[in-house]
Every structure is written in C-alpha cells, then in structure tokens.
Amino acid sequence: MTTGTTSSRKAPISRKAMGTAALLALAAVLPLAITEPSQQNFLILILMGAQMGVAWNIVGGYAGQVSLGHAVFYGIGAYTSTMLLTTLGLTPWIGALAGGLLAAIFAIAMGWPCFRLKGHYFAMATIAVAEIVQILVTNSDALEGAVGLYLPMDRNGWGWLIFLSKLPYYYVILGLLVLTVLVSWLIERSHIGYYFRAIKDEPEAARALGVSLTRYKLIALSVSAFLTALGGSFYAQKEMFIDPGSVFAGTISIKIALIAILGGVGRLTGPVLGAVILITIEEYSRTLFGSTGSGTDMIIYAAMIILVAVFSPSGVLGLLGDLHRHLGRHLPGTKPAEVKTEKMEIRP
C-alpha cells in the first residue's frame, strides 16, 4: 500500500511483514487441507487471476494507462514457451523467460505509437492491437492457426513443468504470484513508482519536474507485459493445449483489467482481492449453468463493470476504506482508516 510512508515508517512495516508472512504460510498449507482436485484447480484459477491482475496493475493502476489488450502479452507468453518446447524441446523454464522478453519487446514496439494517444484512445488502440495479433495467429500455419498447439504428454516433472496432479501447479503459480507481487512492491517503493503515480495524476506537471512520459510509460507497459507473458506460459503448461481463442481472446483482456479494477487499482492488494471475488463468481456460475451457459462470463463481466462504475470507482478496497472511515467517524476511539481511494474528493 502507498500510505503510511511518512508518519509511521517503522512499526507498520513489520506488522505488514508479519501479515504477509502469515498469508503466505496460509497459502502454502491451504492445498494440503483442500485435497479435492477440482477445488485445488479453483485455488489455482484464483492465483492465476491474481497474478494477471497484479501484473496489469503496474501499467493500468500505478501509471494509469488503461490497457484493454493485455491478452496479446498473455498469448505471446503461452505461444512462445509452447513453440520452443514443441519444436526445439526447450524447457519452459527458459521458454517462459523468452516469452516474457518477447512480450516486453512487443510492448515497447506497440507502446511507442500508442502512448501518443491519451486516455480512452490509448485503451482503444490496445484493443485494436490485440485483435490484430489474434487474427494473425489464427491465420498462421506456422503456429497451427485455429487448430492450436498441444504440449507433449510424455515429458513431465519439474524440469518440464508438466505435472500429473494439481498440487505442483498450485505451488508454481503461487511462486509466480509472489514474484509478480514482489516486482510490484519494489516498483512501488522506488522512484519509478512515484513517477508512475505522478504521470497518472498530472502528466504535464510530471514533465516539468523532468519525468519523461514516454520512457516511464514504456517501462510500465514492458514490465507488465513481461509478467503477464509468464502467466500465459503457466496457462499453457497447466492446460497442455492452447489456441488463439484461449489465450489471445478479447475476453481475457477484459478479465485481466476487470480483476484489478474490481479489487481497486493502484494498490498492491487490490487485484488479489479482485481475483478472489471474480473467479469465485465465475466458477459458481459455471457449475450453476454448466456448459449451456457459454457466454455467461461476458454477462458477469458486464455486470461487474456496471456495478464498479456506479457504486465504487475505487473498487472493493475503496469501498472497504469508505466503510471503515464511516464507522470510524461514528465509533469514538477508533482511528479512521488510512486507505486511500482513487476517487477524488472535492477540495475545500
């Protein structure tokens, strides 16, 4: 979180560290208690969603550059590691890194022209780029087009990141989420994080203080793309099959952004909370409607976007912050929450 930087530098950090450690310990033992494979799969889906959301939040939240085309990075990650595995027999440990680098390079190439556009126009450009790439991949014979790619079943174990049970996948994605959160946290605490927030709040003022908008927006997008691509590689390893519809689709872009927006943008914990809520609703609706309800995910996303836009533009975290402050005002002796909301209040 971004608050508490000045007044209380020491004590809350150790308390926060303890909270983080407790949460990690809980996450580590959780699948030992929940052994049912479908339920373990549900936990994996939540961690995957959280990882996407935290990665998106770096550019969409901190730097305020809303991308609705993040599936392009997810797909690049999935396809790169899978192609390297199927054609060259390269381990996905290296393949995923290659995918991340390729996605970061792609992010710079697409960000260069797209960042000349502001606000909604940038978001629209990202949709266009992602759609174009999906169409290109669908029509590419080298990438097996619409047929998709299967991962080899005969190689498994930690060297190939292919497992016969759910449990190892759980720990891999947990590790990837921890890495993604760590990168976010390091950015948040460094000058880069301050520059991102400055660019989001007042780009012209940031420039007057020597901040190059292009450079820092490209840093935000490429780091976010790298981490999103790692998530895409994980998806391929877990599903053992990818096609353009499963990793490059527009719905994935919407889902990635929505997870962060739903939880609360610009804060470390927001996307994690968003993933828990969104994936839970998604999975329950799936069991409720079954395969006949294809397309229900889109209905749910739409409903979520409307609810967030109408009731809490600062996401669920912002809502909790408002609630806490509201209670604090009425209960003597309790301190009002220090949760900072993205929604601006009117100045005195």
Place this chain on the structure above:
Amino acid sequence: MNTAPLLAVDGLGKAFDGLIANRDISFVVHHGEIIGLIGPNGAGKTTLFNCLAGFHTPTTGRIAFEGHDITGSTPEAAAALGIARTFQIVRVFQSMTALENVMVGAMLRNKRVAEARDRAEEELAFVGLSHRAGTPASDLTVSEQKRLEVARALATEPKLILLDEVMAGLNPTEVREASALVHRIHQRGIASIIVEHVMEGIMPIAHRMLVLDYGAKIADGTPAEIAENPAVIAAYLGE
C-alpha cells in the same frame, strides 16, 4: 564562471494557427535576478512561460540558457538543465501527500527515495509546509497548494524558476509571505521570472520588470521606471 547570461531570449515569437501570442520578444535574465513579468490578460505571459519551459516550440527566435541553445527543447530537458516552473492553475499530484509531491521533484537529481525524502523535507520547511507533510495534496488549501508547487519546483535544484501567478487569490498577509518567499529564493542564488497581477506583491521585490501587451514587449526596466512609463500606463488604463 560562465560569462553568458543565465537566460537570453532573442526575437521570440509564437503563433497558434494565425493567432500571434508572442511577437519578437527579446530580453536577458542574469543569475539570481528577480524579474516581474506583467501585462493585461491575454498579453502572452503564459505562452512565453510555456516556450521557456519547453512546453511550446517557438515559431521564431532563439532561447539560450547559460549559452546553450534550448529553443524547442522538451519540458523534461528544460527541467534537467535547471528551469523549473509552477502552473497558473495548480497541478499538484492529488493522490500523493504533500511530502511525496516534493519528493517527485527531488528525484530529478537523486533517484534514491530516502535521500529524495530528506531533500523534500527541507524544501517543505523552506516554504513553511512542514506541518502538512503527511496531508494528501488534495486536502490542502489553494494557497498551500501554490506553495507546494514552489517547493516541488525548488526540489529540482533549478537555476531559474518560473512562477505563474503564485500570489493570485491570496489575502494581504499571504501576499507579503509570498513576496518574502521569492526574496529567500533569490538569496539562494536562484533567478526567478514571476508572472503576476498582484502589483503590491511584485513591485517591491523585482529587480526588473518586463511588460507585455498584445504579445509584444512594450517595456523593460526597474519597477520605478515601469510605473512612470507612458506605454505601460496606456496599456493598463487604456487611451
């Protein structure tokens, strides 16, 4: 020491689609000087600021900073060279605290967060906002936000600071405080160009006044000379 003046503007002009906002403006600013820039509304003062700070590319003319041609440079390059500015309509980083706002400025010279924080604390103290360090910038009064912008600009360690109407809307006590602040900036060896409508704020402290009217410079002299200048009186009072 460099013998070139800090800032030399030569024949500067700026037109927007045929609307001429600045025409043939020339002047120099020496190290540490306090320059008042005045003129009726629409005289082109803010346009001139935007040209100096790299926000506009001049249509004609040259701008030299410490002898180097900086015509048409970017705002971030101008900031790196030592030109800082405030905005007429305040542009504080609303989601940050006062201290964090100033830290962003300090990071131009020092990317280490802890050191930028120390530097920012000094600048907040300099403008008298230490007690508001942890307050979200959006919760400050307009007068405090204006001082915050000054602290943020000073944190970039400029040689020249462009202050755009920092005294507008202030009460007489605050105007005196703002004048004293400008004088203390001068004592640090930093030159300033101050766009101001509040004459009682600027006249006592300026070493020199530039007067613009309809985009052109009509007078350049000490405050006493300016007050007597017939062209200036005509521009302000009408014929």
